[in-house]
Amino acid sequence: MVTIPESHPRYKSLQKREKIVAGIEAGITSRQGLIAHGRGEAFDYLIGERTLPAALRATEAAAALLLTAEKPVISVNGNVAALVPEKLIALSTLILAPLEVNIFYWTEERVQRIVAHLERLGATNVLGRDAEPRIPGITHARARADTAGIYAADVVFTPLEDGDRCEALIKMGKRVISVDLNPFSRTSRYATVSIVDDVERALDNLIALIRAAKLSTVTTPDFDNQRNLSAVIDEIIERLRVEESGC
Amino acid sequence: MVTIPESHPRYKSLQKREKIVAGIEAGITSRQGLIAHGRGEAFDYLIGERTLPAALRATEAAAALLLTAEKPVISVNGNVAALVPEKLIALSTLILAPLEVNIFYWTEERVQRIVAHLERLGATNVLGRDAEPRIPGITHARARADTAGIYAADVVFTPLEDGDRCEALIKMGKRVISVDLNPFSRTSRYATVSIVDDVERALDNLIALIRAAKLSTVTTPDFDNQRNLSAVIDEIIERLRVEESGC
Numbered sequence: 287m288v289t290i291p292e293s294h295p296r297y298k299s300l301q302k303r304e305k306i307v308a309g310i311e312a313g314i315t316s317r318q319g320l321i322a323h324g325r326g327e328a329f330d331y332l333i334g335e336r337t338l339p340a341a342l343r344a345t346e347a348a349a350a351l352l353l354t355a356e357k358p359v360i361s362v363n364g365n366v367a368a369l370v371p372e373k374l375i376a377l378s379t380l381i382l383a384p385l386e387v388n389i390f391y392w393t394e395e396r397v398q399r400i401v402a403h404l405e406r407l408g409a410t411n412v413l414g415r416d417a418e419p420r421i422p423g424i425t426h427a428r429a430r431a432d433t434a435g436i437y438a439a440d441v442v443f444t445p446l447e448d449g450d451r452c453e454a455l456i457k458m459g460k461r462v463i464s465v466d467l468n469p470f471s472r473t474s475r476y477a478t479v480s481i482v483d484d485v486e487r488a489l490d491n492l493i494a495l496i497r498a499a500k501l502s503t504v505t506t507p508d509f510d511n512q513r514n515l516s517a518v519i520d521e522i523i524e525r526l527r528v529e530e531s532g533c
Numbered sequence: 534m535v536t537i538p539e540s541h542p543r544y545k546s547l548q549k550r551e552k553i554v555a556g557i558e559a560g561i562t563s564r565q566g567l568i569a570h571g572r573g574e575a576f577d578y579l580i581g582e583r584t585l586p587a588a589l590r591a592t593e594a595a596a597a598l599l600l601t602a603e604k605p606v607i608s609v610n611g612n613v614a615a616l617v618p619e620k621l622i623a624l625s626t627l628i629l630a631p632l633e634v635n636i637f638y639w640t641e642e643r644v645q646r647i648v649a650h651l652e653r654l655g656a657t658n659v660l661g662r663d664a665e666p667r668i669p670g671i672t673h674a675r676a677r678a679d680t681a682g683i684y685a686a687d688v689v690f691t692p693l694e695d696g697d698r699c700e701a702l703i704k705m706g707k708r709v710i711s712v713d714l715n716p717f718s719r720t721s722r723y724a725t726v727s728i729v730d731d732v733e734r735a736l737d738n739l740i741a742l743i744r745a746a747k748l749s750t751v752t753t754p755d756f757d758n759q760r761n762l763s764a765v766i767d768e769i770i771e772r773l774r775v776e777e778s779g780c
Contacts, residue, residue: 327568470579
């Protein structure tokens with residue numbers, strides 16, 4: 287990885303970019319994942335590279351959903367495996383949920399590499415090697431799920447999920463928590479709880495909220511996902527107006 | 534290239550992504566170009582993946598500028614070489630302007646590959662092999678221009694140009710036409726005419742407008758680039774409001 291001085295004004299963003307590029311070199315991340323990352327960068331710029339109040343509310347709702355789930359599963363793709371593997375493992379330990387490797391551009395080799403990467407970092411419950419096409423309503427190649435994991439789950443935490451898969455999981459009756467910086471994406475629209483935030487910030491918040499909730503009673507907050515997405519869009523519009531006045 | 538099912542709702546966008554990835558495999562596109570493509574995708578989402586009225590007005594101004602130019606040049610980077618090579622060649626033939634390979638992450642090998650790629654597709658007037666650092670005010674590595682091309686041009690058509698280079702070309706007294714999906718980018722802010730549109734749509738429109746104009750008298754439209762950029766941002770805000778009401 288290229289060393290970026292911490293004093294650089296775009297240090298955090300550049301660090302993330304280096305992690306994704308390292309993921310490509312390690313055979314974990316796909317090239318398409320690099321493009322998806324760029325898309326995230328643009329949306330993160332529009333929300334000011336910080337957690338919006340509405341995103342924090344969604345994260346609270348997600349924490350409650352995960353804590354009250356019977357069979358929660360954490361879906362892991364190539365980008366999150368490169369960006370936040372330790373945080374995913376911490377979440378997995380905290381809520382006793384398996385990690386399931388679930389990649390859009392599927393190759394057995396890449397699945398194996400991601401599993402090995404997570405296990406090297408201490409993960410003990412990683413599924414996905416035995417995933418077969420089982421999710422109805424989407425093309426064969428995208429329909430893979432593990433019977434012990436996503437296929438049987440009631441709540442699926444899917445950071446950076448594809449819209450088709452998100453819709454198909456909802457149609458199977460599952461509750462889906464997405465993390466996606468695009469409030470207009472099909473994933474954000476279909477998910478039960480849509481966290482419009484950077485995946486690193488979202489996981490930090492989610493882990494902190496779950497740790498705190500474990501010490502007290504879990505309450506499911508009054509949460510309206512559609513209204514919350516509208517609040518995110520209002521924030522973006524507000525920022526565009528400020529930018530426009532600087533043009 | 535990966536085969537994307539035509540049934541996928543994001544088929545067009547995914548097809549473009551595949552072209553960019555193929556560009557990497559062919560040694561034409563850079564990794565940084567992939568992230569930049571992703572950023573463009575995000576802004577394309579925001580404008581509804583269609584040509585905004587303000588973008589069409591900018592394209593009309595661009596057509597007039599190219600038709601009345603004495604020495605127009607078309608700048609070609611790794612992303613446009615992968616995405617729209619045939620359209621760039623068609624434009625080059627139509628306005629009798631050379632193509633000049635002009636890449637941000639410069640290597641002689643990549644320049645050669647892009648030149649060969651364009652020539653294989655029928656281009657006959659491709660510059661860039663002999664480009665030397667000649668543009669004042671930017672770092673040596675970014676300052677390359679061909680004496681027979683960009684260095685001597687009065688109008689430069691630079692789809693997906695870097696902000697620093699755009700500013701330096703303007704300071705040299707050239708008129709610059711940019712195609713950049715980010716209305717807030719330094720390129721969009723510096724260019725003489727900023728087309729905030731997808732490069733494929735912009736080139737289709739530009740070629741159609743130039744073909745039509747060639748049959749009639751060329752008129753230079755009354756065009757204010759700053760006002761037009763504000764109109765783009767207003768249209769984005771308008772669209773966000775419509776999207777929001779559909780959430």
